[in-house]
Amino acid sequence: xxxxxxxxxxxxxxxxxxxxxxxxxxxxxxxxxxxxxxxxxxxxxxxxxxxxxxxxxxxxxxxxxxxxxxxxxxxxxxxxxxxxxxxxxxxxxxxxxxxxxxxxxxxxxxxxxxxxxxxxxxxxxxxxxxxxxxxxxxxxxxxxxxxxxxxxxxxxxxxxxxxxxxxxxxxxxxxxxxxxxxxxxxxxxxxxxxxxxxxxxxxxxxxxxxxxxxx
Amino acid sequence: xxxxxxxxxxxxxxxxxxxxxxxxxxxxxxxxxxxxxxxxxxxxxxxxxxxxxxxxxxxxxxxxxxxxxxxxxxxxxxxxxxxxxxxxxxxxxxxxxxxxxxxxxxxxxxxxxxxxxxxxxxxxxxxxxxxxxxxxxxxxxxxxxxxxxxxxxxxxxxxxxxxxxxxxxxxxxxxxxxxxxxxxxxxxxxxxxxxxxxxxxxxxxxxxxxxxxxx
Numbered sequence: 001x002x003x004x005x006x007x008x009x010x011x012x013x014x015x016x017x018x019x020x021x022x023x024x025x026x027x028x029x030x031x032x033x034x035x036x037x038x039x040x041x042x043x044x045x046x047x048x049x050x051x052x053x054x055x056x057x058x059x060x061x062x063x064x065x066x067x068x069x070x071x072x073x074x075x076x077x078x079x080x081x082x083x084x085x086x087x088x089x090x091x092x093x094x095x096x097x098x099x100x101x102x103x104x105x106x107x108x109x110x111x112x113x114x115x116x117x118x119x120x121x122x123x124x125x126x127x128x129x130x131x132x133x134x135x136x137x138x139x140x141x142x143x144x145x146x147x148x149x150x151x152x153x154x155x156x157x158x159x160x161x162x163x164x165x166x167x168x169x170x171x172x173x174x175x176x177x178x179x180x181x182x183x184x185x186x187x188x189x190x191x192x193x194x195x196x197x198x199x200x201x202x203x204x205x206x207x208x209x210x211x212x213x214x215x
Numbered sequence: 216x217x218x219x220x221x222x223x224x225x226x227x228x229x230x231x232x233x234x235x236x237x238x239x240x241x242x243x244x245x246x247x248x249x250x251x252x253x254x255x256x257x258x259x260x261x262x263x264x265x266x267x268x269x270x271x272x273x274x275x276x277x278x279x280x281x282x283x284x285x286x287x288x289x290x291x292x293x294x295x296x297x298x299x300x301x302x303x304x305x306x307x308x309x310x311x312x313x314x315x316x317x318x319x320x321x322x323x324x325x326x327x328x329x330x331x332x333x334x335x336x337x338x339x340x341x342x343x344x345x346x347x348x349x350x351x352x353x354x355x356x357x358x359x360x361x362x363x364x365x366x367x368x369x370x371x372x373x374x375x376x377x378x379x380x381x382x383x384x385x386x387x388x389x390x391x392x393x394x395x396x397x398x399x400x401x402x403x404x405x406x407x408x409x410x411x412x413x414x415x416x417x418x419x420x421x422x423x424x425x426x427x428x429x430x
Contacts, residue, residue: 047232167314172362172378186375
């Protein structure tokens with residue numbers, strides 16, 4: 001099975017590297033990191049990862065995957081990327097994303113009528129595309145997502161084996177990784193700090209939704 | 216503060232990319248990915264990450280970090296890497312690792328007399344170097360480690376803010392990420408599957424310990 005994972009500038013690399021770590025432990029899966037060129041792709045903080053295939057040279061995905069991150073906003077109006085995703089999705093068995101990657105799938109028209117999720121700051125924007133925003137467990141944690149997917153594909157036994165091989169036993173030092181569990185002041189402060197960027201993201205989402213002729 | 220993170224062929228990339236994601240959110244920290252050359256470094260499954268600095272060109276670390284992975288065994292007898300780590304550690308405030316990265320620090324003589332931890336399959340090997348093996352929480356989870364370190368450096372408030380910004384709220388689909396919580400049959404089966412490689416790792420650890428004149 002071919003797993004096609006989109007790389008892009010200013011992505012959140014952990015959204016991609018987490019699932020990569022899990023999925024590449026399964027021999028049945030061939031992972032491809034795809035972008036427009038084969039040049040190194042910098043994440044939002046500058047970590048540079050090399051693609052394995054271009055969009056044009058990518059195999060047909062059985063599993064299509066889009067990570068999140070601030071760079072997602074340019075993809076939402078990028079005709080080449082959107083048509084690549086539509087083409088790939090039409091032949092894929094699973095169309096997946098982590099964090100704000102779902103907004104890119106939504107902009108490609110792939111989530112219309114589906115339940116979908118997103119980073120808490122941007123969750124509401126999914127509705128512009130006719131998707132049904134839900135806040136569920138396998139949301140922004142790429143590792144949890146990938147183990148769940150692996151269990152769907154290969155059964156719980158093998159997913160558990162990968163989890164033990166990775167010694168994946170997360171125990172965050174602090175409570176408060178979600179807006180529901182964090183202190184309201186902290187949630188408000190992060191909203192405030194991200195307000196300008198979220199305004200831009202919102203505007204792009206509305207334009208992309210209009211382009212889809214849904215909004 | 217300079218954070219010097221060692222890249223190396225056949226590392227477990229998530230050991231590095233997890234902490235990178237957390238630490239690069241703190242403006243006070245400058246992250247450096249260092250290896251012998253500036254060529255792309257492939258992890259154990261082939262994901263290629265670009266270094267930012269060579270060993271020779273690396274700044275002095277305030278925080279020194281070594282990820283784990285199968286490639287660690289060649290580092291344990293690599294004089295250039297071991298002397299780099301010793302030189303860096305002598306000026307660093309924190310000397311850190313995830314997973315089997317600790318065995319490399321041990322081979323450099325940096326853990327002798329200290330409590331240290333490691334991936335469950337290799338934990339016992341730390342004792343060859345005069346380290347005290349402990350199985351503790353911030354062990355193989357690079358993300359949890361980095362949030363704990365960030366709290367030490369910048370206070371709990373800012374660490375919690377980073378955690379919420381990342382929406383880091385892991386909820387593994389399955390129990391059993393440690394040998395204590397997994398079914399004994401699964402633990403035995405993984406030990407069996409890794410026996411040949413663990414034998415090699417063990418032999419290298421014994422040689423490296425002998426070279427340190429401790430064993």
